[in-house]
Amino acid sequence: MEKLLYGVAYYDEYMPYERLDTDIQMMKDAGINMVRIAESTWSTHEPQNGVFDFTSVNRVLDAMHEAGIHVIVGTPTYAVPTWMVKEHPDVLAETKKGPGKYGARQIMDITSPVYLFYAERIIRKLMEQVSGHPAVIGYQIDNETKHYDTSGPNVQLQFVKYLKEKFGTTDALNKEFGLAYWSNKVNSWEDMPSVVGTINGSLGAEFSAFQRRLVDRFLSWQVDIVKEYRKPEHFITQNFDFEWRGYSFGVQPNVNHFTASEPFDVTGVDIYHPTQNDLTGIEISFGGDVARSTKGKNYLVLETEAQAFSNWTPYPNQLRLQAFSHVASGANMVAYWHWHSIHNSFETYWKGLLSHDLQPNPVYNEAKTIGADFNRLSPKLVNLKKQNKVAILVSNESLTGLQWFPFNQKTELNYNDIVRLIYDELYKANIECDIVHPGTESFDDYSLLIAPCLYVASDELLDRINSFVEKGGHALFTFKSGFTNEHIQVRTTMQPGRIAETCGVNYQMFAEPKNVKLADHSYNVEVNENEVHTWMELLIPTTAETLARYDHPAWGEYAAVTGNSYGKGYATYVGCIVSRELLAGILQQALERAGLCGTEQHYAFPLIIKSAVNEAGKQIKFLFNYSWNTQSIQSPYEKSIELQSGAIIEKDQELSIEPWSFFILEIQ
């Protein structure tokens, strides 16, 4: 990117009355320099089968161009028009719940040739319209694409062919997936039952992986079409989203963001999060780290909240804090969903920068300051680079594996809870990290690799990590890691399987802890913070040192946390789910051993420090205050310039960061 982009999704099609000129003037007043259009409005652009109407697209392109506002055009394929479903009801995805019903977006079978035919036609028609227009800077392919659990007979047939290709014989499949259990053997490919009802975790998880591949294939297919039209200077992106818990929580279960992002020039994401007293910056940071890590470079925030999504109206200053938090993680764009609040239908309470009254309001007024600063500081803050020494290894396969085999029958904790438990404590300790994945070729750039619940992993992946440690890396594994191979077949060696030697520990038994604490540990926690819950492995060190053991009458002799020197490196193994405070202690110990604790780690949430290097090669330090309390810090940096105010900051100078505010220091 040449500059920071500050944008909004813009729906001329939804406007209750003619607003285009007024809206553009208000955008310009706010420093908005980008709008995203067209991705949601197929039924407007193709009102009847084969009848096309790009009036709204063209007029918006023209008007934006005139105003100097860039446009990203989305292919409108994630929400299908009524006529298509009426003509071809089977374009709707059949799922575990049965046939689909028209109404929502994202309800179609992304493998349906009927759908693909119409999708290709509208994409080509749209590209013909827009690709030559000077307002256009790039394209978004579809939107928040997932597989929508498509699993009808046609998908099942493709899946059987996929299994046949992968395993060759039903005997091999039966063996690897353990289908003899409960008489599930398939002894002829023709006998393969629909996977929808399966109780076999290996089979079910393979289907989930297959479904994620459908997403890869669908996106790649669209990219190839768009590439036929785009100009060299146009980028192509997608808008990925995350596991949704009322906000962007964790790793997306239904898409492998690392493989799915491959065909794109730049990764785009949407990030929604709580605000008000619950604004921590964690979701902004986590989503940003995932996005940045997919391609190892800057990314776009194609959607984030303006005013409330539902009722999360930001306090004064929070919109600013949020925008620069995105930039601090490496975003080159912050765009709001959406410009104006929608007056009908469904997302009426996901409010835009403008309320339904379409007039200036406190949030819009705050946006004006952001737009101005983005414009002014763009040369300093665009294309920021990270040099993180810590990486977290996330795995779609392990996520799925733990859906099939949760910690116990009642818990609501899943894979992402553990990922976030670790991520959150790193964040709060001012440790920035990258996100790596099973396909990452080498971990050697990192000092510390953290593998939360790496439940599903091939021998090859585990050996890659073992080798990293052997060569001098530090690794931290949690419970459940190494338990199964890539087909969710439990390893037949003592656990933790192929990392047992690296970790110098093994175990045969595990339990659900009740009234269990850690003993003989060095973590600085209060008595009531010393809690082991939900899962514990009864660890027996072989070569490892015991960093903590269990405080329990029956299991007091077993280790709970261990550390082991292996080759030139060191591996920490955490055998149980612990409180946030204990985990912070465990992480701190590992970070210190890896030499990763410095002055910045003397500060902690709500004072958050983010580091980057700008295009001029200067160190940029963001100092955020996510609280109502003014935060103080003695600048640990050489002389620097605070970019908002232009003030010179000397080393050791006392800085006071106002509530929900921040400093941006450029070290000279």
Place this chain on the structure above:
Amino acid sequence: MEKLLYGVAYYDEYMPYERLDTDIQMMKDAGINMVRIAESTWSTHEPQNGVFDFTSVNRVLDAMHEAGIHVIVGTPTYAVPTWMVKEHPDVLAETKKGPGKYGARQIMDITSPVYLFYAERIIRKLMEQVSGHPAVIGYQIDNETKHYDTSGPNVQLQFVKYLKEKFGTTDALNKEFGLAYWSNKVNSWEDMPSVVGTINGSLGAEFSAFQRRLVDRFLSWQVDIVKEYRKPEHFITQNFDFEWRGYSFGVQPNVNHFTASEPFDVTGVDIYHPTQNDLTGIEISFGGDVARSTKGKNYLVLETEAQAFSNWTPYPNQLRLQAFSHVASGANMVAYWHWHSIHNSFETYWKGLLSHDLQPNPVYNEAKTIGADFNRLSPKLVNLKKQNKVAILVSNESLTGLQWFPFNQKTELNYNDIVRLIYDELYKANIECDIVHPGTESFDDYSLLIAPCLYVASDELLDRINSFVEKGGHALFTFKSGFTNEHIQVRTTMQPGRIAETCGVNYQMFAEPKNVKLADHSYNVEVNENEVHTWMELLIPTTAETLARYDHPAWGEYAAVTGNSYGKGYATYVGCIVSRELLAGILQQALERAGLCGTEQHYAFPLIIKSAVNEAGKQIKFLFNYSWNTQSIQSPYEKSIELQSGAIIEKDQELSIEPWSFFILEIQ
């Protein structure tokens, strides 16, 4: 009515052995002067297609007539016989959940011509039998009629024609309902998808309104048939029920009681409520106020509980208290569902006056005192009139609107919670009220009009209220009022839209309050009662005075409750959901300003005062004690007669009302 009716539903068809003479003697002993029959027993009266058997009807009519007990005959159409469904499975309503299954009552498609054919035939056959019988005083049409969410293809087709009639073109529909959103546009009527899957709140709510019209039409159709047979002295009624939360809670979502009651001579309702320590009289009062308000006159309680419905066995005296509570709200009939407890099937624990042993019991014995007093006091208590100065405006459309757009994603609070929050506090403060609705032509008879969550309202309705205030009326609006037009399209002006000027206030933002209280208010509440929850609007007074603002670090400058003089009247606007105690304070302030607080308002729940004027033009005052504690009151009335005892009560005489007891004063 010529006298108070005291009745029961009577099912000769369900009796385990021959009981008719015994039952009638026990009824006479208890003063029962009315029975309702036949509405549930189609399969007995038409055991096979076209084979009729009215033996039980005829013998009950004859025996009741001989005993001087009146009979209401119900058309038996709400529970269809097995043969019909076996012959024509498609008489069952298809709903969101799929095709229906035989078993329960109220499972048919009330638009099915097959059903209508059979329904008409059984009605005519029954009418031929009974309309000339001297025991008959009236008819009940069907029972607790609703639309049962009928939404199969035939209903969908009718709905499309209805939309076509209403909007003319799909363009108009698209525009008004915002169907461009998520590509939902319908560009040809043929493309209209089933509304069952829609995510468009405007479309979904319109379908709900359409379904409520089906109820109107079905009832009106039956009334027309019955009118062909009834004698001039026979009345026609229905048995409406309320939103059900294990008891009769609030406005019925699936029927518009105001339009549905139009074809009837008199409105009938059923009211079920907790008893024991939870007997408050509120449900009796609320249901009664709705029923009375539908036609502005006395109503019938066609069903209420005798002994337990489920386990709500009344304490001694409660049955009496309940019966006279109904009368105090304007009921001319109190009838129990049902005479005898049912020995099989489903509602075995909805016990009648008699337990399954069919012998006298404490509740039956208490009923005897009620029957005797009804008979003796009928000339004083029949046809009581009300002259209420307060009205609550309820709206089926707003109820539906808030189902589509609830306060937030997690709350269980809905429209009726707010209606009841207000109703309950008025009740507890001894303020009686009428219930009005969007179709009410004028509010001018009232001093204070309260509009809870009038979320969906046409300009015309809001102008009618504005005009009421301008002419001197007092209005109290809550949050969410005026937000959308009649098609759930959010208004494009500043909120609260078309009442902003009347209220002298506007707002652009709202939030979900956490740890928010009211500040700068004059309500007399304890610290722990000062609570704002679930919803808050950030109000900015224009011409209004601030009656309370928020106590919150970010939003402390915004108003929470405002009051505004407008024309000759005054409008209070409540911008947030508050505790019961705060709401009581807000209401009291509004009532005082409207001049509605007198001596009776010095007393409060559990001492409840109800007022009426009897046929002789005398003021009747009911003084109820809904508690275990004796309540004392100095009679604020001129000399009066206590009708139960005949005692003379002087003004200022100290009265002690025993637990769960009451006085009825006729002021001389």
Place this chain on the structure above:
Amino acid sequence: MEKLLYGVAYYDEYMPYERLDTDIQMMKDAGINMVRIAESTWSTHEPQNGVFDFTSVNRVLDAMHEAGIHVIVGTPTYAVPTWMVKEHPDVLAETKKGPGKYGARQIMDITSPVYLFYAERIIRKLMEQVSGHPAVIGYQIDNETKHYDTSGPNVQLQFVKYLKEKFGTTDALNKEFGLAYWSNKVNSWEDMPSVVGTINGSLGAEFSAFQRRLVDRFLSWQVDIVKEYRKPEHFITQNFDFEWRGYSFGVQPNVNHFTASEPFDVTGVDIYHPTQNDLTGIEISFGGDVARSTKGKNYLVLETEAQAFSNWTPYPNQLRLQAFSHVASGANMVAYWHWHSIHNSFETYWKGLLSHDLQPNPVYNEAKTIGADFNRLSPKLVNLKKQNKVAILVSNESLTGLQWFPFNQKTELNYNDIVRLIYDELYKANIECDIVHPGTESFDDYSLLIAPCLYVASDELLDRINSFVEKGGHALFTFKSGFTNEHIQVRTTMQPGRIAETCGVNYQMFAEPKNVKLADHSYNVEVNENEVHTWMELLIPTTAETLARYDHPAWGEYAAVTGNSYGKGYATYVGCIVSRELLAGILQQALERAGLCGTEQHYAFPLIIKSAVNEAGKQIKFLFNYSWNTQSIQSPYEKSIELQSGAIIEKDQELSIEPWSFFILEIQ
């Protein structure tokens, strides 16, 4: 049985690599003398329609025989192969939820002739293979057989014929089931609707009883086939399971264990239970008492947990404690599900004796001590006999009845909660009991018969109990007993119906208690333990003495618990659900009156005493400590030998039982 059997389920078919010899050696080391095979692996033994492969069966039989380990062969019919469902999708049971999906076990229609054809063929093929093999000692028919709610049109048709056979005419059916209610009458058998949607409790419960008969018929049919092959010394058993609440909780709703066990030589069951701090022995005891009572003799525990089922890993000593707890209840076999933990599919965390590493581990090592002691003590502990004086009457019909008519609309308490409330308090008071059922011909062997919630009971059954009391027996009935006849028709006499005279009490009313306690009682409870909840009947003694009345302002005059001398016996009636502590007091009073309290009742849980007589006619006393605290007891027995240690124990000698340990005393 000739000896105690110590066994495992063994799945050669699931093994990840060749293990047979190693496994057998490890089994022998642990004293395992029995394996169960084949019941889960149809798809291995018949990989294609009509193609048979018993390789794994044969090799396991040969190897086990060589090792001197007995084999139980299961018919593999509870989990159907893929080819069958692909060829004949309608073998899957259609249920209330619709058509079935392939995947889990126990999904087929056990009345499907297609299924029965294939089941018969695989059974015969298997029997031909194994019945002559010397390793075989017996057969298990199917596994945890239930009816899987099969209720498709073919089952419905059979049900209608069953009703026709039972009731003769639809008039009789209508009358007995009260089908006139809500117009449900069936006036021609052809009109009978699917029972799936019925709201008539009598009809619905009759269908449940019919479904339980399908299980009886299916099992009996398989037994007859197997009998054609088995040798005289071979036994035939089943593996029954219990109401499942994450563990084996109570009476199985879907099978009548008493009728279903008739065709078998010996009853087998599986029992799963919490361990760790939640190990009480109650589920072991309850399941054992049911199993033993089905045929009045010893039984087999065909499955119980080894290591964790889910995360219930036993503490050290608990596996031993559990094994001997089974023996103390009369088990002649304790077999684990299963030998090795399963590496794929679904039950990966229901761990076997071996973890997935297939190596020795602490639990396996503890099993070795059990195997050794079983072998050594078998002559003393096999075929133990019980002589219990207390019986609990359980009734599938009452269980179903209370599903249709629960205590109230919100409670989660059901029939089994009440059964267990009573059973648990007896257990904790060291009172052993038998389980009897409506088909038990005489109760005369017992001193005290306890009937919890005998809601559904014929006159004949109640008269049998009345007669038992008249002749001198003690009976204790709880609330709800006697309420309906065998068709869930409420009795038309005063409650408790046909036991009212025996109990000297009647009632007409009942309620849901709130803030109700017992008054005027003699039970030794703390104030906060004095609680009546969920259900109370307002009892009026006729000839009974009041043992407790209610403490409540309205209902203080009614009795809560009564006792009545009737003939030579005594009947206690408990009219309400009380706290565990109150119930313990009520039971103690009844036990003392029946002369059933002795020295052993001076001790209570966690010190549990079990008594039996061995084949030598010697009294065996098991003294279990289910806790972390050492328990002390002065031996109340004549001189005895502790069988584990061989120590001589004198009368009054002080014994200290270590945590989770036990003594076995043989009184000399």
